[in-house]
Amino acid sequence: MASKKKINIVERIRREAGSVETRVNRGRKPTMKFPVRSLQNVSYQARKGYFEIMGRTKERTLTVNTVKTFAQTLRMMALSKELIETDDIATKREAYYVSKNWGEARFKEQPESDTVMEDVEALFRVNREQLGFIPEEKGGDVAGQLVVIDIDPSTGKKLRIDCTKFGSGAYSIPISVEQLEFETKAKFILVIETAGMFQRLVKHSYWKTANCVLVSMGGVPTRACRRFIRRLADIKKIPVYVFVDGDPYGFMNIYRTLKVGSGNAAHLNEFFCVPQARFLGITPKDIDDYELPTHPLKDVDIKRAKDALKNDPFVLHHKPWQQALKQMIKMGVRAEQQALAKHGLNYVIDEYLPQKIKKTSQFLP
């Protein structure tokens, strides 16, 4: 199946390049159509539970001003074709370095090459892994009541990984999670923003007392992390609770991306989202209820919150989120997960989480 898919993509690359070549040889300006990658081009499908890309595309016609990106896009496509054909992979960083051999068409900084790569990805509406490009960052950490069944790359045999047996460490989510199978009796998955909080919960074996799987995202969740949680939750039909900092970044960039996907990779949101995720905390209400120590909202926080109220289809769909954001803007403060330590280091384990989990119906959507 995999090899058929590969041929398919190589064929699509060839077709795209072919159409460029024919147009040129007919004396016409070649064009490529890319879907617009931004929140403006997604709609929130409440029923499906994720941001779905809308039809809006930008046409990149080869002109004087676009000739550089046009050349870079084509060279990136050529690189991808080569990777697929030789069954090799390149990290985003490596792809950036490969471009250094492209003379004038080289990228100055990696973000430029990442953007072009994402363009190609969106052009073919595939996952970048399918193009032979893999991300640099690791997917996230897992600990708790879970057995992951993977395949040993050297022997090809199945490998059982028991996530309860990492002691004070954790299982690392691999870059590709499609082949994984799971065994679990956990009641829920608790997804945590910071590694620090994850460490505390692992250290005190919270997963044992609460019978759950703990996942650390370490900031905005990677695609692999999102996909891992999604598959686990789908296959085992268990709820997902998200525990992040109480600030607009935690709400929108982390929680919203995990749940419904992003505007940037909208063509992939269908796979890289966790529609069943629910927001455990920290909510603006928590700040009051638990009398948490706070910091004032920064200008960027306020801007982010106001932007979300105005433009984010997810927020526009969910009244409770609008209220939460408005409340936060009005309070003018934010609180981190670790702020709970005010009441004692293990207050979060002994009081906060158990109290919260008793009332899952009050979680924000």
Next chain:
Amino acid sequence: MTKARGSRTGSGAAQTGLFDDVSSTKTSRKTGKTISRKTANTARKASDKAPGPVAGPKPSGGKTAGLQVKKKNRPARFTAGKRKPAKQREISVSEFFAKNRHLLGFDNPSKALLTTVKEAVDNSLDACEEGGILPEIHVHIESLKEDRYRVTVQDNGPGISRKEMPRVFGSLLYGSKFHRLCQSRGQQGIGISAAGMYGQITTGKPVHVVSKEKRKPAHRFAILLDTNTNLPLITKDEEVEWDISHGTMVEIELEASYKGGRHSVDGYLWQVALANPHVTLHYAPPKGGPVNYDRASRKLPAEAKEIKPHPKGVELGQLMKMLKETKYRNLHGFLTHEFSRVSNKVADEVLDGAGLKAQMSPGRAHRDAAEVLYRSIQQAKIMNPPTNCLSPIGEDQLLKSLKSRHEPEFAIAVTRPPSVYRGNPFLIEAALAYGGGAFSSDEPVKLYRLANRVPLMYQKSACCVTKSVIETAWKNYHVPQSRGALPVAPMAILVHIASVWVPFTSESKEALASYPEIQKEIKLALQECGRKLGTYIRRGRRLADAQKKKDYIEKYIPHIGIALQEILGLTDKKRATTESKLRDILERSRKM
């Protein structure tokens, strides 16, 4: 502003002051009486001495002289009658200027040298043009001692008659230009004799003049100026051989210092050549080799016509003087004949407005009548003065001149239609020379200020021209400019004012006074030039952009070829044709 008025109104203002004094004698105190009489006397004597229409003291000169007299005698006033007043004596104009040489531009040795050359060259050029001769002028500056120089200026003008010569060079305020309204370089008849006087004061040597009229023998004079009497003293008068057909040579020895550069004689003559494309100049500086400026054009400037004063440009004092001196026997005739633009109808209106009878004799119009007449003139609607009295350099000539001196990549010249300030017609010309390697692009623009074709060298920041350049919004024309400063660009700006009376801020003719009418015209001319320049700069930028784009295309097209070859497995030949097709497509789109 007031200074300029003083200089313009000339003897008028002075006269007003004097008449005021005379008429106020009735009411003034005992001592005041004698003083004012004395002053009036001085003035009358001075005017008696000067033959023909040449009148008494110079504007500020006369006034200041009067003031000085008063000052000297102030103690006497306080002790009225009790003690004999301190010695009182007349002051001659020459004497006054000998003591106030800075008023004429002799404030320091290097400026003295420049002013001397300037006055001599101005005179030569005026003389040649009046005689309809294409001027060819030799300027020679010799260093005699450390601070002693000899300036020799020779022209090919029509020459000066033997009778006139001593007066021209040996008497201040003797001249043909002060009392007529006609565009010329010199205005007051002070220049060359003042230079001679300065030389005489500093070195004790007379001015040497050789002049030859056509088909007449050449004469050589050595002239000293008697500062007490304002009369020339001839120390030598001989017939000499001179192997040219006509011309004049002036030689003045003076205490001075020579510095090269833009603000010295060098820069001045350079600008003279720029402003007078019909002039050939040979210049031998004290240091370095001779410099020649060949004429860029053989066209003599159009002769400037003389006009009668415009009623609105005449002040009360001058009006009173004119009333007194006119040969017309009634006010109506006086108004219609002594002024320009006064028709019978206008004269009637003015007289009606003043409540004066047309038959009234001008001589009997005393001060009060004159004042009513003056006010009535201000009220009346009078056509602007004729403007055929102005002789612009002309757009073509300016362009020729700028191009031959600077070799700019872009040049533009604009001659504005004539306009009027205070009854004096004037006309503004502006020209720009941009780029071409002659200028630095990170320095302020070079500014050439010209008045009746004479370069203005000093007091740049006090000048109306500089102000107007600064107030023009050069950024609109893609020329960088910081607030309140000259624009910064590889550019020279030339502004010329042609007028029958150029309003200078002082007698040394260094800066233009800021009349709103003049400033407005200068700005309009600059804006017109600026717009053209802006278009040029924009076009240049467009071309540069297009070239940049072309290079840009060249840079990336091969990569599209490589990528297509890699993906599609094209042959090298196929790749080359694809690349060239692509180049064609983009080149075509570039033009659109």
